[in-house]
Amino acid sequence: MTGISIQNITKRFSHTVALNSVSLEIPQGSIYGLLGPNGAGKTTCIRILTQILQPDSGTITLYNKNLEPDDITKFGYLPEERGLYKQMYVGEQIMYFASLKGMSKIEAKQECNFWLQKFNIEQWKHKKAGELSKGMQQKIQFICAIIHKPEILILDEPFSGFDPINADIIKQEILQLKKLGTTIILSTHNMNSVEELCDSIALINASEKIIEGSVSAIKKQFAKNIYSITFSGYYDKFLATLTTSYKILEQIQNNGETTILIELTEEIPTNNLLTHIMTCGNIIDFSQIIPNMHDIFIDVVKNSQSTKLHE
Secondary structure, X not given: OEEEEEEEEEEEEOOEEEEEEEEEEEEXXXXXXXXXXXXXXXXXXXXHHOOOOOOOEEXXXXXXXXXXXXXXXXEEEEOOOOOOOOOOEHHXXXXXXXXXXXXXXXXXXXXXXXXXXXOOOHHHXXXXXXXXXXXXXXXXXXHHHHOOOOOEEEEEOOOOOOOHHHHHHHHHHHHHHHHOOOEEEEEOOOHHHHHHHOOEEEEEEOOEEEEEEEHHHHHHHOOOOEEEEEEEEOHHHHHHOOOOOEEEEEEEEEOOEEEEEEEEOOOOOHHHXXXXXXXXXXXXXXXXXXXXXXXXHHHHHHHHHHHHHOO
């Protein structure tokens, strides 16, 4: 079920086009990666979703209804530019952000204490934000973004400033929020986090959407005809009878087993390859090489830039 539908959003700043007729479909209750290089238009898109900016054209619907000003209470937002008040006490700061989202004082106090205890930082409640480390401030900002239990949570580079242990703590909280039904939009350059967390993604480059879909479908889409095969048998015989339909990219022999990285240079069934190997030995392992999101990101952005240069 679609939670947020963005249709043909365009936004210009003077002579610069920040978003050019961008359309996105963000499934309800999913983790959706909003990706792209610096200056691609991601932050503009987020600011339009949170109604900080208004689009020049296009529409946004939330649960099949036009996005309204009052819907802002349904959103939680962790911006890339951190916004804590350095001279304000941590507890007061969390309570203040909770009040902005319409929470009662009693409810806000309960949630504030819950999250400070959960992150084991209740001792910082009466400290000024400016006294905290960058990572600790990040935790406080995260609490401020989720304290009102938003239906939609937007996280812009949420792992910035965290060591691996604390980054993992936040990842687990994100996954838990998803289990509770929160729709999460994750904007990050950390492709490992995309692989670990995201159900689907959109990649924006130079103000336009380049690709969109589930992570698994996109990885399959960009997979090449390259396979890893381990077998025991007569490698020399296999090599001697190999046709030009196949290209050996790498081979390792160890303890009577041979592992090869092989590319299918023509559109032929993989069963043909397997049948051929079986005449030379026993197959131990067979798998297609699937690209990771880091490689896909780089390839798609480079190809997009190259296409624009030749237009």
